[in-house]
């Protein structure tokens with residue numbers, strides 16, 4: 001049976017490992033970097049070459065989005081490469097329709113780019129994305145000169161944007177999502193007056209904004225603090241690094257099973273904050289070796305609970321919850337109330353599922369607590385959230401009788417997840 005997302009059954013049984021793993025794996029390309037590189041390349045008149053691309057539902061959403069804006073794409077999935085012929089959206093005409101599917105990054109990055117066009121661009125998504133907040137981004141774009149029509153509930157998709165966005169100074173909250181800021185910054189150099197963002201509340205997911213400015217720099221655009229002067233994106237050859245959030249599951253597997261897993265292509269040079277998940281495994285008792293382009297985690301048989309603020313790396317909070325289930329003391333995760341507005345309410349979802357398996361887990365105001373205990377055979381619900389499926393599957397590497405319902409949701413960012421898990 002193929003374990004590719006497209007071929008998975010409605011309920012997937014996870015077989016416990018018969019021996020600790022000792023493997024080296026290269027996770028697929030980073031979703032976050034792929035979607036940034038696609039935006040920057042699409043806004044860079046001329047041909048860019050992107051290598052190491054992730055092909056998954058979220059990046060297919062972005063490929064469709066930049067194609068709708070007029071970028072030319074030559075896609076070679078087997079070579080993980082895309083040639084992008086970029087455009088200047090300020091010269092575009094004609095109404096376009098963009099389907100961001102389930103992808104927050106696609107919706108929040110393409111809306112400011114679409115608003116650069118002096119014609120109407122409709123941005124919509126799946127019901128799941130329609131339920132996630134867009135209000136702060138819509139307000140900011142209006143403030144900067146774009147016309148944004150609410151096509152349904154104000155502050156939510158679908159919306160229609162008509163530019164051009166003149167730019168200037170804008171106030172933006174930081175505590176709901178960093179994606180608004182990243183999307184505005186990437187469109188910033190094409191605003192006639194440039195862009196300065198003033199944050200009105202503390203920024204979550206900070207490392208993602210650092211990734212944004214790093215990818216922009218690779219395409220020749222400088223950002224000074226939260227100010228972008230009018231500039232031109234330069235087409236370039238850009239190598240996308242593997243996905244650090246995807247790597248968290250593989251590294252967690254080593255810590256949980258007492259094995260050794262090396263992820264290739266990610267290390268101290270990574271642009272992604274989620275590589276710091278390895279630091280948490282180290283704090284819990286695993287051994288971690290870091291190179292410029294690889295991270296190795298070795299499980300020591302010891303795992304202790306920790307208390308940690310995960311506001312910077314919240315996509316790995318559910319992974320940590322799975323590891324915490326095997327520790328010898330409770331783990332408390334704080335700083336992540338904003339993950340209630342991701343693919344699902346992730347705090348409620350992970351606590352509900354850990355309780356279903358018999359663990360004493362509780363929701364806190366801005367996070368959750370996991371108290372280790374006996375883990376019973378369980379069919380886990382996944383809430384159409386790829387990270388629920390990927391995290392809960394880790395329990396099955398040690399505990400018999402773990403089954404994942406609707407596992408195909410991993411196609412959002414990691415269609416080959418269960419193939420990689422089987423390689424352990």
Ligand SMILES: O=C(O)C1=C[C@@H](OP(=O)(O)O)[C@@H](O)[C@H](O)C1
Nearest residue numbers: 032105177178179182205208315
């Ligand atoms: O900019 C990005 O690539 C992302 C930012 C984070 O979202 P928030 O800023 O909404 O927390 C993260 O959860 C998401 O998976 C990817």
Ligand SMILES: C=C(OP(=O)(O)O)C(=O)O
Nearest residue numbers: 102103104105315342343
């Ligand atoms: C929250 C996520 O994605 P996005 O916000 O890009 O939909 C994620 O991948 O966990």
